[in-house]
Amino acid sequence: MSASYPITPVNRLRRRHDRGRYDHASVHAILDAALVCHIAYVIDGQPHCIPTGFWREGTHLYWHGSSASRAIRQQDGQKICLTVTHLDALVMARSGFHHSVNYRSVMAFGTAHIVTDPAEKLVLMDRFVDRIYPGRSKLIRQPNAQEFKATTIMAMEIETASAKIRNTHVGDEEEDYATVPAWSAVYPVTQVLGEASECERQMPGLAFPEGMADFTPGIAFDVLMRRSWEKGLAPHGLYPDAAEEAAEE
Amino acid sequence: MSASYPITPVNRLRRRHDRGRYDHASVHAILDAALVCHIAYVIDGQPHCIPTGFWREGTHLYWHGSSASRAIRQQDGQKICLTVTHLDALVMARSGFHHSVNYRSVMAFGTAHIVTDPAEKLVLMDRFVDRIYPGRSKLIRQPNAQEFKATTIMAMEIETASAKIRNTHVGDEEEDYATVPAWSAVYPVTQVLGEASECERQMPGLAFPEGMADFTPGIAFDVLMRRSWEKGLAPHGLYPDAAEEAAEE
Secondary structure, eight states, X not given: OOOBXXXXXXXXXXXXXXXXXXXXXXXXXXXXXXXXXEEEEEETTEEEEEXXXXXXXXXXXXXXXXXXXXXXHHHTTSEEEEEEEEEEEEEXXXXXXXXXXXXXXXXXXXXXXXXXXXXXXXXXXXXXXXXXXXXXXXXXXXXXXXXHHXXXXXXXXXXXXXXXXEOOOOOOOGGGTTTXXXXXXXXXXXXXXXXXXXXXXXXXXXXXXXXXXXXXTTOBHHHHHHHHHHHXXXXXXXXXXXXXXXXXX | OOOBOOOOTTTOXXXXXXXXXXXXXXXXXXXXXXSEEEEEEEETTEEEEEEEEEEEETTEEEEEEETTOHHHHHHTXXXXXXXXXXXXXXXXXXXXXXXXXXXXXXXEEEEEEEOOOHHHHHHHHHHHHHTTSTTHHHHSBOOOHHHHHHEEXXXXXXXXXXXXXEOOOOOOOGGGTTTOOOOOEEEEEEEEEOOOEEOTTOOTTOOOOGGGTTOOTTXXXXXXXXXXXXXXXXXXXXXXXXXXHHHHO
16 A cells, blocks of 8 residues: 555645545656646745746655745745646536536645755756756756855655545536536646747757657647656655655555 | 736745736736636645636636635635746756746735625626636526535735746857757647547537637637637626726736
8 A cells, every 4th residue: 555645634635535635646646747836835924826846756845946036035944835736627517516627736735945955955956957857967067156056946845745636527416417508528628748949059960868758749748747757756766765655656 | 008016025026027027918818818726825824825716807816615615714804825827838958057947927916805795706606607618607507505605706806916927948158058968949838628528418419609619629728718718708897997907908
């Protein structure tokens, strides 16, 4: 049986228990299929919700920001909630009440902190690039002193988390199927990768990177991100639990 | 000149001013192209970030929830932040520092409240359905007493907001173009509508609704949502400022 996040008053689903999951495999699959999350944090009593790039290793989450950013400074040492949502479909039913969307989402709770160890930070900066596709960190120029200083890496151990999934069809009240003339359907919504627009100053003769074999136009972006995560990060787990969990899942 | 949201310590961009916008037209275009937002709110000092369906009318935002939901009860009368993000592209540069994404995002700040007037709530419930496409509320069954009671509509006047947009190409340090062998490109990422999966119990002979003329498989979901908003909600502004602003923009 897969490990699970503890169920506490913070993450326990009060409604639609049928859609809830707490096991690592379900939670991590949703997180690893995304590049962008939304983070809730508070400044002077005012909640803020900010989108940012992030990635997971084991039961830790990482994201980055400018060292000059107020958001980053405010998050350090504070409770936050990091949320990922994949919209999968519109669900159009015969009553407003049964209209819905199909989705996969995770809310992860913990305390954010700035990664202060320079060696750890440097590794993590590479890992963020390799999260796009395996091996990219070896192709790019490494950060110079100024870039290193200007970038902050944030970390959070997932104290608890919940996943919520809806992936079913139209479900109406029995009496509505035969009597309500509303054309009803599920419309998939998918984030897809388009055709690359190469940099006009591409180095002549440069080969398309091996690590980008999965970057085929039309591929679902969540599938691509999950594959990149599996190939680029999972085999080189920074934290011991990453490899264990990968095996377990 | 278009109206703008006031610039305050809450919404003022500290960084990347070049990417910031405060005018209604820019903020609203981003909001109206989305069906799903993320809302940050606080329960007992713990920030939460929750995805939900929403829509805009004038300078008001609306969303819904179960009347039994803790999230909804906690938001009532509280400051929140409602954020919309469209991921538009991956930007792969020659250094980690210049890796980025193209995106359009809005953070909107205000105080949430439950819509208590039954007549207003009923209208808003229809508007949420018409936000999917114009005229759907006339086709479906209207809410029964139990559904009406079980649904809560939340409203927020946008007190202030900011939009942030990146839509440029790879921008590297001058010395890196000729020396760093990292294949560099912008990869568009687009949310698209797929092929409808009709309800198996579709009423025989039911015509495809006129209001769904824009629901063609492959259409960008943000374009579709913006069109539905323009056709379904803009002409019937619930609040006086909606029509004025539509004209102004």
